[in-house]
Amino acid sequence: MSMGTETSPENPGAAAKAEPRRALAGAAMFSEPDWAEIAQALRLSRRELQVVRGVFEDRTESTMATDLGIARRTVHTYFERLYCRLGVTDRVQLVLRVMEEWIAVTTRPRARPAEMNQTNRLTW
Helix, strand or coil, X not given: CCCCCCCECCECCHHHHHCCCCCCCHHHXXXXXXXXXXXXXXXXXXXXXXXXXXXXXXXXXXXXXXXXXXXXXXXXXXXXXXXXXXXXXXXXXXXXXXXXXXXXXXHCCCCCHHHECCCCCECC
16 A cells, blocks of 8 residues: 555545645735726725735735836825725725625626616616
């Protein structure tokens, strides 16, 4: 009997351990359509969304400023406005608020064409 990591009746999870799981990290944890829906639901501007995504990538204000071609103070101002608008006080709360909105957006029932009236509004 081999002592390797083959799957066997004695060690059924060995193959899973041998294969590293690809974890989605940072902004990649959401798809582009998800980011668009989150931005719309939270009423974020394009630039505010870029700053939020920078938080998910664990970028500093200085790095974001360089990446976006704006001053570090401008990035800081975006943070202040985001915190105020979303009712949060730090980056952790910002991430949690975005995650909360993502859950709301992705669990909300989608409108089907048959449910739309002639003015393209949902009918209840």
